[in-house]
Amino acid sequence: MRADSGFWSWKLVETLDRLNVRWSITDTKNSAIHSAIAAIPEAAWVNIDYTLGGKAQVAETNYTIGTGRRERRVRLVVRRNRFTDRQAQLFSDWRHHAFITNTGRWTAILGHTTTSDTLLNHKTMRTRLIAVAATLVNRSGQLTLRLPLNWPWADRFTQTLTALRALPAPSG
Numbered sequence: 001m002r003a004d005s006g007f008w009s010w011k012l013v014e015t016l017d018r019l020n021v022r023w024s025i026t027d028t029k030n031s032a033i034h035s036a037i038a039a040i041p042e043a044a045w046v047n048i049d050y051t052l053g054g055k056a057q058v059a060e061t062n063y064t065i066g067t068g069r070r071e072r073r074v075r076l077v078v079r080r081n082r083f084t085d086r087q088a089q090l091f092s093d094w095r096h097h098a099f100i101t102n103t104g105r106w107t108a109i110l111g112h113t114t115t116s117d118t119l120l121n122h123k124t125m126r127t128r129l130i131a132v133a134a135t136l137v138n139r140s141g142q143l144t145l146r147l148p149l150n151w152p153w154a155d156r157f158t159q160t161l162t163a164l165r166a167l168p169a170p171s172g
Contacts (some may be wrong), residue, residue, distance in 0.1 A: 056081035
């Protein structure tokens with residue numbers, strides 16, 4: 001479930017956790033979030049394609065919400081952007097958009113990650129696992145996905161596809 005900061009409440013988080021629902025909630029821009037963002041090392045920020053006339057980067061860190069029985073360790077994912085064109089004279093600082101989440105990347109959930117896989121190489125993951133130059137053919141009623149010949153990520157793609165196909169159908 002995705003929600004903006006206006007929906008944040010402990011009742012919501014506790015209910016979603018109890019029901020084993022994966023959630024992402026936009027941050028509430030409090031001082032603890034600002035401190036966590038400021039503590040992200042400069043080397044952790046990775047450039048992303050996001051905006052014309054500007055520069056954008058993304059990073060993530062671990063973050064603890066709550067105390068006592070409500071304490072939970074979550075991911076804090078942050079996108080920052082700033083203008084690089086003429087508007088940079090007016091708005092020279094980074095603007096941050098952050099959310100907290102109890103989810104991992106879908107490839108991590110399926111168990112097909114390596115230590116080099118992070119949220120930060122999403123473009124590479126997209127080109128290797130989603131935007132694939134493949135052909136779906138129908139031979140006598142049997143659908144077959146034909147991947148590029150000698151494609152270096154074929155085994156990994158096939159493993160992930162097999163894991164996706166093994167997921168139970170949604171109920172309801």
